[in-house]
Amino acid sequence: MSTQKGNTKKSGGPKYKNSSAFRNDVHDTSWKTKQINSMEITGLCSRCSDVIAWKIKYKKYKPLTQPKKCTKCQQKTVKHAYHIICIKCSTEAKVCSKCGESGDVVKSPGLSPSEQASMDSQLQEELKMLPERKRRAFLRNQELGLYEEKDKDKTVEDDIVDEDVEGEEVYDGEKKDDHIS
Structure with missing residues (x-):
């Protein structure tokens, strides 16, 4: 097709059409590609997270080899590509x-896998120190969802002590006194 003025009319659709969507892990099965695909995008606004997700999806994401300097604290602590802070x-x-930019951060960063593993091992050690009755009560309440993210700084013993101070035992979400009658 010529770019000549007045000759811009297209006839028909595209000559070739992709039969399937692009996948970045079809021909490249290296550990770096697997690591990039499994990476969690955190600490970004919605626009920036969409940009990073696009780069990962279409194999344009290039991870850092060396940490970059943070623009706030001037330390070499930026470990993710395309980040400045x-x-x-x-x-x-x-x-x-x-x-x-300050605004809505879509997903704030959580604990690293090593920190999560240390927190889990600490919880297991605390659970071993509890009596059987209190351990089962804690696990039952945890399954019911009574322990949330806001109480993460408290220990297991603090939670058990709080239950003892209140003097009420919970039985399937209701007070035990209500089931006796």
Whole structure:
């Protein structure tokens, strides 16, 4: 088709059409590609998270080989590609790690896998120290969803002590006294 003025009319659709969508892990099964695909996008605004997700989806994401310098604290603590602010500074200032704008951060960063493993092992050690009755009560209440994210700084013993102070035992979400009658 010529780009000549007045000759811009197209006839028909595209000559070739993709029969299937692009997948970035079809021909490349390296550990780096698997690591990039399994990466969790956190600490970004909705626009920046969409940009990073697009880069990952179409194999344009290039991870960092060396940590970058944070623009807030001037330390080499930025470990994610395309970010300009480290996780610590972005959570303190409540800004996007990529663009630096304050606003709605879609998903705030959580614990790293090593920190999560240490927290789980600490919880298991505390549970071993509890009597059987209190351990089962804690696990039952945890399954029911009575322990939430807001109480993460409290220990298991603090939760049990709080239940003992209140003097009420919970039986399937209701007070035990209500079932006796």
